[in-house]
Amino acid sequence: MTDRYLVIGNPIAHSKSPQIHAQFAQQTGEAMVYERLLAPLDGFVGAVRDFIEHGGRGANVTLPFKLEAFALAEQRSERAQAAGAVNTLVFDHGRIVGDNTDGVGLVRDISINAGVAIAGKRVLLVGAGGAAQGVILPLLEQAPHSITLCNRTQSKAEELAQQFSHPALQASALDALGDVYDLVINATSAGLSGGLPPVPGTVFGADTFAYDMIYAAQATSFMQLAQSHGAQARDGLGMLVEQAAESFYLWRGVRPDTAPVYKSLRAQV
Numbered sequence: 515m516t517d518r519y520l521v522i523g524n525p526i527a528h529s530k531s532p533q534i535h536a537q538f539a540q541q542t543g544e545a546m547v548y549e550r551l552l553a554p555l556d557g558f559v560g561a562v563r564d565f566i567e568h569g570g571r572g573a574n575v576t577l578p579f580k581l582e583a584f585a586l587a588e589q590r591s592e593r594a595q596a597a598g599a600v601n602t603l604v605f606d607h608g609r610i611v612g613d614n615t616d617g618v619g620l621v622r623d624i625s626i627n628a629g630v631a632i633a634g635k636r637v638l639l640v641g642a643g644g645a646a647q648g649v650i651l652p653l654l655e656q657a658p659h660s661i662t663l664c665n666r667t668q669s670k671a672e673e674l675a676q677q678f679s680h681p682a683l684q685a686s687a688l689d690a691l692g693d694v695y696d697l698v699i700n701a702t703s704a705g706l707s708g709g710l711p712p713v714p715g716t717v718f719g720a721d722t723f724a725y726d727m728i729y730a731a732q733a734t735s736f737m738q739l740a741q742s743h744g745a746q747a748r749d750g751l752g753m754l755v756e757q758a759a760e761s762f763y764l765w766r767g768v769r770p771d772t773a774p775v776y777k778s779l780r781a782q783v
């Protein structure tokens with residue numbers, strides 16, 4: 515029987531993961547199928563167990579089930595533990611193993627695809643929800659000079675910084691952000707409704723690299739703000755492809771070539 519994988523979420527129709535993994539499988543010659551599954555909002559665990567019983571080998575998990583996937587996992591990677599959320603499940607001889615590939619996806623897209631080293635850089639991470647939490651450990655592992663966390667609700671940024679308790683990580687009030695940063699990452703969902711995170715334009719300079727974790731056909735509002743201050747900006751489509759590649763690697767032990775997959779997705783966005 516062909517190895518089965520899927521992405522599970524609610525809603526799920528919009529997910530690009532089946533297309534990405536089909537291209538990875540074709541490219542690497544891996545014999546597998548990858549589907550999408552809409553789970554009822556109160557039916558995540560049942561849907562996963564049913565999939566395992568029917569030969570499922572692994573799953574990607576998207577909104578709103580990443581916390582339930584974390585709870586369901588019997589074993590979790592360090593990066594899943596730090597993220598407090600699981601986006602990749604591996605079904606390994608009856609054991610459910612949870613991982614999180616979002617952070618490494620971001621790091622690879624910035625450091626490899628965009629060619630921007632993170633080591634020694636002053637990083638500003640905007641947002642303090644699940645998306646921000648998911649990328650902190652992999653960013654810290656790149657040894658930046660510092661990571662400053664800021665958020666519309668300041669107390670959440672402070673709590674997140676406390677939780678990691680790392681000397682290079684601190685929270686700041688938005689109105690206390692006086693410096694220009696080397697790397698500014700938008701991990702808020704403000705852009706999904708066309709909005710802007712409440713970050714002052716003064717954080718961007720001509721040498722700043724701005725990264726928006728969401729993606730769109732045109733430059734997002736955040737990217738436009740950064741560009742208006744002379745910064746270079748990139749959206750999160752590459753992160754989507756890279757997190758998928760890391761999941762694929764966890765399941766199959768093979769690293770796909772992400773460049774052609776990114777190119778074909780970009781043409782469709």
Ligand code: ATR
Pocket residue numbers: 640641642643644645646665666667670701702703704709710711712
């Ligand atoms: P996610 O898992 O995508 O991070 P989340 O946990 O709901 O989702 O967090 C959303 C993040 O986007 C938070 O940092 C939120 O700020 P608050 O903590 O102040 O709510 C931020 N956010 C969402 N909409 C925003 C907006 N219109 N302006 C500024 N920040 C926004």
